[in-house]
Amino acid sequence: MSNESITLEVRTESSTLKITSVEFRDGVTVITAQGDVGQYGAAYTSYQLNYDSTGDGGTVSGQGRGIVDKDTFFAGTFSGIWKRDGANIIMRNLVNISDGTTNLDYIVVDSAQRKLTLDVYVID
Numbered sequence: 728m729s730n731e732s733i734t735l736e737v738r739t740e741s742s743t744l745k746i747t748s749v750e751f752r753d754g755v756t757v758i759t760a761q762g763d764v765g766q767y768g769a770a771y772t773s774y775q776l777n778y779d780s781t782g783d784g785g786t787v788s789g790q791g792r793g794i795v796d797k798d799t800f801f802a803g804t805f806s807g808i809w810k811r812d813g814a815n816i817i818m819r820n821l822v823n824i825s826d827g828t829t830n831l832d833y834i835v836v837d838s839a840q841r842k843l844t845l846d847v848y849v850i851d
Contacts, residue, residue: 735848738830739765744772746841754778758836760843767793767801774818774834776809784810787818801825805832814838821850 744762756776764770772791779785787809793801807820816836823829829851836843 735831735850738828738847738849739767742770742845742847744770744843744845746836746843758843764793764845764847766795767791768795768799769793776816776818784808787820789820791822803830807832822847 742762742764744760744764746758746760748757748759750757754777756778758774758776759772760774761769761771770791770793772789774787774789776787777785785808786806788806789804791801791803791805793803795801802825803822805820805822807818809816809818811817815838816834818832818834818836820832820834821829822832828849831848831850833846833848834843
């Protein structure tokens with residue numbers, strides 16, 4: 728096994744979003760959040776976390792929208808994985824953006840502070 732690593736280019740600066748709702752369903756939790764996300768403007772996103780058999784992780788999917796101004800709008804769909812880290816949730820998502828780009832989002836949900844941090848990296 729090699730010790731190779733990859734370095735990803737940052738797409739936009741790290742952002743903090745406010746969690747606006749959390750909905751618990753059988754085997755699923757839905758988290759919605761909003762905040763300013765650099766080049767994507769005012770962002771609104773929804774994460775659907777599906778639990779695996781352990782209940783401490785699983786898959787995640789969802790959508791987001793970004794509004795920069797009256798003429799500039801972004802839409803994104805994503806899927807990935809999540810895991811629990813104490814009271815926090817860590818998500819790693821591949822995101823297809825309406826402008827043809829692809830991002831890797833690294834998200835840390837801070838449940839106690841009702842916020843999440845979003846780091847966006849260039850894939851394509």
